Amino acid sequence: MTIPPSIFTITLFLITFIPLSLPTVVNGLGSASTAAITYGTTTVCGIIASEPTQRVQCYQNGQVILVQPNISFEAISGGGNFFCGLRSGGSSLLCWDTSPSYSSFEPRRIYYNDTVKLTDLTVGDTQVCAREINSGIARCWRGSNKGGFNFSSPREALRFRSMTSGSGFSCGILKKDSSVLCWGNGYIGSEIQRQFGNLSMSSLVAGESHACGLTTTGTLVCKGNNGSGQLDVPFSSASEFSGLALGSNFTCAVRARNGLVACWGGSNRFEFDSNAIENISFESIVAGLDFVCGLTSSNLSMICWGPGWPSISAKSDVYGLGVVLLELLTGKRAVFRNEEDVTAGPIGVVEYAAPLILAGGLQKVVDQRVGLPELHEAAAVQVLAYTAARCVSLEGKERPSMSDIVANLERALALCEENPGSLSPATLSTRSE
Numbered sequence: 170m171t172i173p174p175s176i177f178t179i180t181l182f183l184i185t186f187i188p189l190s191l192p193t194v195v196n197g198l199g200s201a202s203t204a205a206i207t208y209g210t211t212t213v214c215g216i217i218a219s220e221p222t223q224r225v226q227c228y229q230n231g232q233v234i235l236v237q238p239n240i241s242f243e244a245i246s247g248g249g250n251f252f253c254g255l256r257s258g259g260s261s262l263l264c265w266d267t268s269p270s271y272s273s274f275e276p277r278r279i280y281y282n283d284t285v286k287l288t289d290l291t292v293g294d295t296q297v298c299a300r301e302i303n304s305g306i307a308r309c310w311r312g313s314n315k316g317g318f319n320f321s322s323p324r325e326a327l328r329f330r331s332m333t334s335g336s337g338f339s340c341g342i343l344k345k346d347s348s349v350l351c352w353g354n355g356y357i358g359s360e361i362q363r364q365f366g367n368l369s370m371s372s373l374v375a376g377e378s379h380a381c382g383l384t385t386t387g388t389l390v391c392k393g394n395n396g397s398g399q400l401d402v403p404f405s406s407a408s409e410f411s412g413l414a415l416g417s418n419f420t421c422a423v424r425a426r427n428g429l430v431a432c433w434g435g436s437n438r439f440e441f442d443s444n445a446i447e448n449i450s451f452e453s454i455v456a457g458l459d460f461v462c463g464l465t466s467s468n469l470s471m472i473c474w475g476p477g478w479p480s481i482s483a484k485s486d487v488y489g490l491g492v493v494l495l496e497l498l499t500g501k502r503a504v505f506r507n508e509e510d511v512t513a514g515p516i517g518v519v520e521y522a523a524p525l526i527l528a529g530g531l532q533k534v535v536d537q538r539v540g541l542p543e544l545h546e547a548a549a550v551q552v553l554a555y556t557a558a559r560c561v562s563l564e565g566k567e568r569p570s571m572s573d574i575v576a577n578l579e580r581a582l583a584l585c586e587e588n589p590g591s592l593s594p595a596t597l598s599t600r601s602e
């Protein structure tokens with residue numbers, strides 16, 4: 170199944186076992202998330218982890234978009250031209266259309282019930298599904314107001330332990346016998362279900378047209394489309410693998426023993442087995458359609474690789490520079506613990522600082538130890554901060570080029586020496602190549 174990239178959506182998601190807000194990139198398939206990118210409308214959304222209300226904020230065409238209501242969400246996930254959020258606690262599910270004509274997104278509540286709460290928000294390309302926490306009943310909706318097919322829910326007699334979504338299909342593990350059941354439009358879901366047969370599963374992750382999971386005895390099995398060898402699990406020993414990341418036509422898995430990553434599928438057998446990750450241990454991995462990112466065990470930094478990544482490699486250097494600039498400005502490491510909220514896990518400087526800067530809250534992020542900038546320095550710091558925030562724009566094409574950055578940094582330096590001009594972020598050079 171081919172999906173035009175222009176309408177496909179990838180989702181950034183929070184690694185659930187480490188409450189870490191560093192956005193990591195995964196395709197729009199799979200499970201609960203805390204941030205989402207909609208390719209069709211170049212919209213980036215995230216849950217603001219650094220404020221008491223964990224509200225949703227989006228950026229579109231470099232503008233901060235108001236996302237109402239201002240309430241806390243526990244997960245968001247993106248589809249084609251829409252994204253959805255599960256309110257903290259699971260009592261309501263809202264979706265927003267990100268069509269370019271809107272300057273603020275209208276919330277559309279697709280579920281509300283204070284007693285029957287939801288979990289496991291999982292968004293495919295057009296469908297939205299979630300699971301009732303207590304009963305395990307799966308509920309699905311069509312994600313967008315416009316177009317698309319109706320996406321039916323499985324029968325209420327079926328109770329699920331967990332769910333995942335691919336392109337046009339969703340699957341779940343049944344409570345009663347841990348078998349896999351899939352539903353949705355088209356052929357691939359039923360084919361995946363047929364291939365899993367009576368296997369008893371403890372986990373399941375969907376890619377675009379395949380799904381992999383660990384059996385209850387710990388063996389990794391993959392089913393579905395094998396057009397690129399994505400089902401060809403290279404090792405068969407039980408309990409070898411832990412984390413999984415599935416893209417459009419490849420599979421990567423983390424070895425439980427040492428954290429090393431093995432990948433298969435893709436255009437050729439070794440496409441995703443990069444030298445760049447040889448001997449590196451990962452805590453977890455996530456996949457985009459054609460690239461993988463992992464959180465290293467040694468220092469919790471993020472490494473991304475795969476054919477989809479080099480195409481923005483110059484821009485990913487720009488991303489790295491943006492992280493360094495943000496570290497300088499905030500006096501915080503790329504991944505740090507927020508002293509104001511010691512109970513929370515480590516958070517990423519990008520997620521922490523970039524939204525604040527883009528929302529005009531620069532003074533909140535500047536390292537107190539460097540002191541508040543002098544008046545004429547303030548403009549320079551602002552140029553620097555805005556440049557840094559643009560550098561970490563999640564879409565490569567939204568990032569400024571290196572020459573733009575140098576020009577902005579020179580401007581910042583000049584500002585420190587001269588009087589403050591009337592420079593505003595809007596006048597800065599952020600043209601993309």
Ligand SMILES: *[C@@H]1O[C@H](CO)[C@@H](O)[C@H](O)[C@H]1NC(C)=O
Pocket residue numbers: 222224239
């Ligand atoms: C959201 O609500 C919280 C608490 O009511 C408030 O402190 C915060 O300023 C609000 N944020 C926005 C952007 O309205």
Ligand SMILES: *[C@@H]1O[C@H](CO)[C@@H](O)[C@H](O)[C@H]1NC(C)=O
Pocket residue numbers: 281282283284285
């Ligand atoms: C919540 O769900 C229960 C059980 O289905 C139902 O009885 C109740 O009316 C629902 N409440 C709302 C506000 O819809």
Ligand SMILES: *[C@@H]1O[C@H](CO)[C@@H](O)[C@H](O)[C@H]1NC(C)=O
Pocket residue numbers: 317318319
């Ligand atoms: C989807 O369901 C609604 C309400 O049941 C119905 O009016 C509509 O025609 C259906 N659309 C499609 C494409 O089946």
Ligand SMILES: *[C@@H]1O[C@H](CO)[C@@H](O)[C@H](O)[C@H]1NC(C)=O
Pocket residue numbers: 366367
């Ligand atoms: C699955 O289990 C059912 C009933 O337990 C059995 O009839 C069927 O043959 C099994 N299918 C496979 C593929 O093992």
Ligand SMILES: *[C@@H]1O[C@H](CO)[C@@H](O)[C@H](O)[C@H]1NC(C)=O
Pocket residue numbers: 395396397398399400401
């Ligand atoms: C998947 O494809 C690969 C080669 O493309 C093949 O070697 C392997 O046997 C296939 N696996 C399955 C389960 O069909």
Ligand SMILES: *[C@@H]1O[C@H](CO)[C@@H](O)[C@H](O)[C@H]1NC(C)=O
Pocket residue numbers: 396397417418435436458459
């Ligand atoms: C695998 O998926 C990528 C990204 O969607 C695509 O560019 C590539 O052509 C696919 N490869 C094959 C062999 O289908």
Ligand SMILES: *[C@@H]1O[C@H](CO)[C@@H](O)[C@H](O)[C@H]1NC(C)=O
Pocket residue numbers: 444447448
């Ligand atoms: C990985 O480790 C092996 C064995 O220690 C070593 O031979 C190899 O050069 C290392 N590879 C890289 C890329 O560091």
Ligand SMILES: *[C@@H]1O[C@H](CO)[C@@H](O)[C@H](O)[C@H]1NC(C)=O
Pocket residue numbers: 449465467468469470
């Ligand atoms: C973090 O660890 C990775 C892999 O071990 C290494 O490549 C990278 O340079 C390290 N980064 C920092 C900032 O230490």
